[in-house]
Amino acid sequence: MTRLVESDIDTVVDEMAKLDADFLRSTGATLAEIAEYAVGANFGEIDFNVKTSVVPITSGLGIIGGFAQTVAGILQHIGVDAFVTEHSDVWGSYEGRLNSKCQFAADDDWFMAANNESNKISENGYATGIGFAAALVLAAKKQGRNLADEAILVAGAGPVGLAAAKFITKKGGKVTLLDIDPTKLENQPYETLTTTEGRKFSLVLEATTSKDVINIHNTSSDVIVSAPGVPLGVDEKLAEGLCTKNTLLFNPLELGTATMMADVLYTKDLL
Numbered sequence: 001m002t003r004l005v006e007s008d009i010d011t012v013v014d015e016m017a018k019l020d021a022d023f024l025r026s027t028g029a030t031l032a033e034i035a036e037y038a039v040g041a042n043f044g045e046i047d048f049n050v051k052t053s054v055v056p057i058t059s060g061l062g063i064i065g066g067f068a069q070t071v072a073g074i075l076q077h078i079g080v081d082a083f084v085t086e087h088s089d090v091w092g093s094y095e096g097r098l099n100s101k102c103q104f105a106a107d108d109d110w111f112m113a114a115n116n117e118s119n120k121i122s123e124n125g126y127a128t129g130i131g132f133a134a135a136l137v138l139a140a141k142k143q144g145r146n147l148a149d150e151a152i153l154v155a156g157a158g159p160v161g162l163a164a165a166k167f168i169t170k171k172g173g174k175v176t177l178l179d180i181d182p183t184k185l186e187n188q189p190y191e192t193l194t195t196t197e198g199r200k201f202s203l204v205l206e207a208t209t210s211k212d213v214i215n216i217h218n219t220s221s222d223v224i225v226s227a228p229g230v231p232l233g234v235d236e237k238l239a240e241g242l243c244t245k246n247t248l249l250f251n252p253l254e255l256g257t258a259t260m261m262a263d264v265l266y267t268k269d270l271l
């Protein structure tokens, strides 16, 4: 996962209403509804109004300016009673556990949510993968397109891409998995590629840390691209065109965070 910088997230909280409006245009669902769909809940089924603490973590490369506040702001937007703890690290975790049901914290390598009541946990890579896959499936549905008829590419066989590939397969899509590192493609239950040479795809989940992976040569004219990868792995010219057609789904932190919250709150009744 790429480490965000302050400038990646400094307008996120102010633009949450715009994000919902964009999501409604492209997927027919709001941020909260996409997160619910990602974890198998119906729209409106999850009661997000729970006390949740976000703990700043100073380890490693340290605090990212505004990160904890941005996570709290995203959660508040979907109805969570979220706050940033006064203290950081273990003191902050202790303070949070005394005053909240759920807790979020991120160091340089992991971004985790925990439900202190049910002990359910959610990790950002997995949640981001199912969240962006859910958005892609909903966007295709909104256009009346059947997954079974689509050429679907998941670019990047890391935690995000693999979670997304599983979700899309579960929804009836046939996934082609791309990675430049062939060792990441071993024993994967999908068609695998190390290059998109000669191939065109109509639904794309871009989960690499590279730029320009997705371009006009490997996409169809009606392509929908869901892109959790930071930086955006879509060729600039193609990205501009997709934006005007509301067929590019890209945000640095919002969908992963909302899906983590849905994931730690929702346990499907197995009975």
Ligand code: 2YC
Binding pocket: 001, 002, 003, 004, 005, 055, 056, 057, 058, 059, 062, 063, 064, 065, 067, 068, 106, 107, 108, 109, 110, 111, 124, 252, 253
């Ligand atoms: O401010 C803080 O608490 C920092 N310790 C946060 C560091 C987050 C580092 N991770 C990232 O920037 C990205 C996130 C999108 C989630 C995974 N990697």
